[in-house]
Amino acid sequence: MMSDRTIAVLSGKGGTGKTFISVNLACAAAPATYIDCDAEEPNGHLFFQPAIKTREAVNVPVPRVDPAKCIECRQCVDFCAYHALAWTGRELLVFDEMCHGCGGCVMLCPAQALRETERAIGRVQTGEARGVQVLSGFLNPGEATGVPVIKQLLNTGHPGGRVIIDCPPGSSCMVSESIQDADYCVLVAEPTRFGAHNLAMVHELARLYNKPCGVVLNKALPGDDPSRQYCQAHGLPILAEIAFEAQLGKLTSNGMIAVKEDPRYRALFERLLERIDQEACHAAVGHS
Ligand code: SF4
Ligand code: SF4
Numbered sequence: 001m002m003s004d005r006t007i008a009v010l011s012g013k014g015g016t017g018k019t020f021i022s023v024n025l026a027c028a029a030a031p032a033t034y035i036d037c038d039a040e041e042p043n044g045h046l047f048f049q050p051a052i053k054t055r056e057a058v059n060v061p062v063p064r065v066d067p068a069k070c071i072e073c074r075q076c077v078d079f080c081a082y083h084a085l086a087w088t089g090r091e092l093l094v095f096d097e098m099c100h101g102c103g104g105c106v107m108l109c110p111a112q113a114l115r116e117t118e119r120a121i122g123r124v125q126t127g128e129a130r131g132v133q134v135l136s137g138f139l140n141p142g143e144a145t146g147v148p149v150i151k152q153l154l155n156t157g158h159p160g161g162r163v164i165i166d167c168p169p170g171s172s173c174m175v176s177e178s179i180q181d182a183d184y185c186v187l188v189a190e191p192t193r194f195g196a197h198n199l200a201m202v203h204e205l206a207r208l209y210n211k212p213c214g215v216v217l218n219k220a221l222p223g224d225d226p227s228r229q230y231c232q233a234h235g236l237p238i239l240a241e242i243a244f245e246a247q248l249g250k251l252t253s254n255g256m257i258a259v260k261e262d263p264r265y266r267a268l269f270e271r272l273l274e275r276i277d278q279e280a281c282h283a284a285v286g287h288s
Pocket of ligand 2 (some may be wrong): 008062063079080081083084085098099100101102103104105106
C-alpha cells in the first residue's frame with residue numbers, strides 16, 4: 001500500500017550508512033521526495049545527480065549598530081548567550097558567525113541603536129531525478145547552526161509520495177529540527193560497541209519526541225552483537241539487516257544507487273519500506 005508517510009533516517013555518527021539507506025529508500029519508494037537535512041555535508045544529491053529546478057538563499061537576521069545612537073551601556077553584550085557581541089572599550093563588535101539571529105539584543109537596546117539586517121548562511125536547492133524530488137540544504141562553512149537551513153528546507157513544498165529525510169548525524173538541535181514532522185524514525189546502527197552507544201543516543205532523541213522507531217543494522221554480522229543486544233533489551237524492532245558485501249561497497253563508493261543497479265537490493269529496500277509501513281501503522285493504532 002502506498003503511503004505519504006514521512007520517514008526520518010538517523011544515525012549517532014557519520015559513516016554508518018545513513019545516506020546510503022536514505023537514498024535507496026527514496027529510490028525504492030519513487031515517486032517520492034528525498035530531503036537531505038545533513039546541511040553541513042549534504043551528499044545525497046551526488047547519488048541522484050538531479051536536474052536542478054530552484055536555488056534559494058537562506059538568510060538570517062543579524063544586528064548592526066548605529067554608533068551615533070549607542071550609549072555604551074553594554075546590556076546587549078551581557079544579554080547575548082552566544083557571545084556574538086563584544087565591547088572593545090571603544091566600539092561594539094558583532095561576530096556574525098556566532099549570532100543565532102534571536103533578535104533579543106535589538107529588542108532590549110534602550111537607545112534603539114541596533115537594527116536587523118539579513119545575511120546569507122547557506123542555500124536550499126531542489127531538483128528531480130527519475131521520479132524522486134531531491135531537496136538539499138547547504139550550510140556555509142563556519143556558520144554556528146544549520147537550523148534555519150533545515151527549517152527552510154522542510155517548508156519547501158513537495159508534490160507528495162513518501163518523504164525520506166536524511167538527518168544530520170548525532171543528536172544535535174539540527175537533528176531535532178529534522179525529525180519534527182516525521183511519522184517514523186529509522187535508526188541506522190553498526191554491529192559494534194560504539195555502534196550500540198551511538199544507537200542509544202538517537203534512540204533517546206526519538207523517544208524524547210515520542211516518535212515510533214526501528215533499527216536497520218548496517219554492515220551486519222552473523223550472530224550476536226552489541227547493537228542487536230541493545231535492540232532486544234529495549235524492545236526495538238530490527239527492520240532489516242544489511243550485510244557488508246563488496247559489491248555494495250563498490251556501487252556506493254562509485255556514487256551509484258544500489259536499488260537501480262541490482263534487483264536483489266531493490267527487493268531488500270522494498271521489503272524495508274513495507275516493514276516500516278507495518279510498524280508505523282501499529283504505532284499509530286497504539287497511539288489512537
Ligand atoms: S544595548 Fe544598545 S546602547 Fe547599549 S551597548 Fe548595546 S547597542 Fe549600545
Ligand atoms: S541576535 Fe541574538 S544571538 Fe545575535 S547577537 Fe543579538 S542576542 Fe546575540
